[in-house]
Amino acid sequence: MLALGKLLELTLAGREPAEKTQLTVEGVRMRWLSEGALEVRPPEARDNGLDLLLSAGIHGNETAPIELLDRLLHDIARGDLKPRARILFLFGNPEAIRKGDRFVEQDVNRLFNGRHEQSSGSEALRACELERLAASFFSLPDRQRLHYDLHTAIRGSKIEQFALYPWKEGRQHSRQELARLRAAGMEAVLLQNKPSIVFSSYTYDKLGAESFTLELGKARPFGQNAGVNVSLLETRLKQIIEGTEPESTEAALDGLQLYSVAREIIKHSDSFRLNLPADIENFSELDVGYLLAEDIANTRWIIEEEGARIIFPNPKVKNGLRAGILIVPTTDENLA
Numbered sequence: 001m002l003a004l005g006k007l008l009e010l011t012l013a014g015r016e017p018a019e020k021t022q023l024t025v026e027g028v029r030m031r032w033l034s035e036g037a038l039e040v041r042p043p044e045a046r047d048n049g050l051d052l053l054l055s056a057g058i059h060g061n062e063t064a065p066i067e068l069l070d071r072l073l074h075d076i077a078r079g080d081l082k083p084r085a086r087i088l089f090l091f092g093n094p095e096a097i098r099k100g101d102r103f104v105e106q107d108v109n110r111l112f113n114g115r116h117e118q119s120s121g122s123e124a125l126r127a128c129e130l131e132r133l134a135a136s137f138f139s140l141p142d143r144q145r146l147h148y149d150l151h152t153a154i155r156g157s158k159i160e161q162f163a164l165y166p167w168k169e170g171r172q173h174s175r176q177e178l179a180r181l182r183a184a185g186m187e188a189v190l191l192q193n194k195p196s197i198v199f200s201s202y203t204y205d206k207l208g209a210e211s212f213t214l215e216l217g218k219a220r221p222f223g224q225n226a227g228v229n230v231s232l233l234e235t236r237l238k239q240i241i242e243g244t245e246p247e248s249t250e251a252a253l254d255g256l257q258l259y260s261v262a263r264e265i266i267k268h269s270d271s272f273r274l275n276l277p278a279d280i281e282n283f284s285e286l287d288v289g290y291l292l293a294e295d296i297a298n299t300r301w302i303i304e305e306e307g308a309r310i311i312f313p314n315p316k317v318k319n320g321l322r323a324g325i326l327i328v329p330t331t332d333e334n335l336a
């Protein structure tokens with residue numbers, strides 16, 4: 001296998017490759033760009049016009065997605081997977097991956113869309129670098145742009161695999177992309193309804209990509225991901241990479257559950273209290289009238305929405321950040 005196929009090994013060791021560019025037997029060019037960043041380019045005659053950004057390890061302890069990208073890269077470097085798409089592989093937070101922690105000083109996934117400029121430290125610099133790498137990758141005109149930012153969650157979930165679809169004023173969510181996600185094993189999608197500071201929102205909003213955060217199961221250390229079944233996603237990614245996705249005339253959502261954001265729960269102070277059991281699962285339902293959270297100045301979060309569910313509850317976030325999202329079921333009537 002070509003040495004550049006071992007991007008994860010290089011990243012874990014904090015090393016630069018001796019050769020920055022290598023060609024596979026299939027004429028696929030692999031180019032190391034920076035720590036945890038590698039571009040793959042098919043020969044011109046095979047290029048099908050898709051630019052695919054695959055990122056993982058934005059949170060350093062979310063290893064199943066990192067292992068998935070590592071397998072895809074090995075297959076490409078060995079010549080077993082023959083790309084027709086241009087691909088950018090990114091391991092988001094190398095320092096946190098080496099430590100096995102979600103982040104070192106601050107969550108990289110809260111530093112996009114300008115936030116890194118108001119901050120400092122290695123993670124702010126990394127968010128800036130990731131924006132630059134993504135912007136440069138998605139700078140070629142007249143090509144399709146697709147970004148999957150792969151994650152696993154802190155807690156278990158009633159719905160194991162789901163996506164978050166960013167929002168931008170005047171842009172409609174794509175039914176075709178949702179059908180693709182369904183075929184990749186996603187059981188639900190949260191349609192966002194306001195701007196955000198996560199990586200997928202940056203590539204959706206500023207770079208015109210179809211972008212998604214994908215949640216694939218519960219976060220575990222390297223080598224302990226047997227419980228995270230990514231086989232449908234892996235098959236679909238290989239088809240996208242090789243340009244062999246089955247044709248579909250209609251965008252079948254096939255039971256995909258759609259949700260929208262009712263409210264984001266923001267932690268304002270150290271007095272913030274979340275009234276949920278520590279082991280509560282994502283997508284747990286909350287009854288109308290339930291006192292979900294309390295904060296400074298008698299702020300009370302009481303459930304008003306029928307069918308409300310909670311995802312990503314986390315009272316330990318820094319003040320000013322999201323401590324959970326209240327979601328409600330929605331329909332497919334506004335899809336493009």
Ligand SMILES: O=C(O)CCC(=O)N[C@@H](CCC(=O)O)C(=O)O
Nearest residue numbers: 109151153154155164198213312
């Ligand atoms: O399990 C959790 O509480 C967080 C899992 C996670 O890292 N989720 C992403 C979602 C990003 C998005 O909103 O699109 C995150 O919180 O950064």
Ligand SMILES: [Zn+2]
Nearest residue numbers: 059062151152
């Ligand atoms: Zn994550």
